[in-house]
Amino acid sequence: MALDTLKTRRRHDYRFQLEYRTRWSDNDMYHHLNNSIYYFLFDSVVNTYLIQHCSLHPPTSSQIGLVVHSHCDYLAPIEFPAVVDLALRVNKLGKSSVTYEIGVFERGHEEVKAVGEFVHVFVDRESRKPEKRGMSDELKQGLGRLLVDKAKL
Template sequence: MSGYAQLKERRREDYTYILDYRTRWSDNDMYDHMNNSIYNFLYDSVINTYLMENCGLDPPNGSQYGMVVHSHNDYFSSISFPACTELALRVNKIGNSSVTYEIALFEKGIERVKSVGEFIQVFVDRKTGRPNAAGMQTSLREGLERILVKAPTSKL
């Protein structure tokens, strides 16, 4: 099964952290569905909510912050106001200073996923804007590891 086909089959149970979001009238565009720019806004919001609630991120005062260096989204079906959404988050990979997130958007009461996106963040030093040689802070790493998807082990 291709990567796109696998993403289209995502279910809520594939994710560890879920955040509810009520769409707003202003989220719709002239085609009467949520504008694609809103998806990135929501993905950024669920990631930062998780980081603040579970990883000790303190955006205005912390010594590190996550800079998005890559993002993309696959759309499977539309959603529009006044729908309620569930933003589902997991971590697919953690590097020394980087993290790869996968975010899915579901509509409450609807089983099929509406979209799946990917964000890659690099945690940088606030003073220099560059990755810290020691990597991301321990509290960040430990929090992100809690929602890291482990690759299945083969039984040979």
């Protein structure tokens, strides 16, 4: 995705949002959110959505999502204390995989501060291989509600 395109992202470009209140310990020695915190946030918004809207129950689900790719484009810093809105959408939905995009917005600011990509492949818990049928119907339907029109990518 072109960086110029990502810089234009706004909250309305995403279909699910989750609030996070930063903690003092989230800051690094340069007094902004540490890079690792962004990945913690990506994991949190994705898994919150999967649990709340896709009938995923991680301790007992027969299918689990393995992260096979992730990256982040940092556009502007965030520092404690701040409230951030994590905004989630699905850019690609395959038979066993999903590509999420996460926008990180600071409350009170319209410009996106970071945009991340996170790819899950859903596999059988035991074999760690994708099932022939692909992901469960509940997962596919729930994730489908976040799928954006390819023309808007």
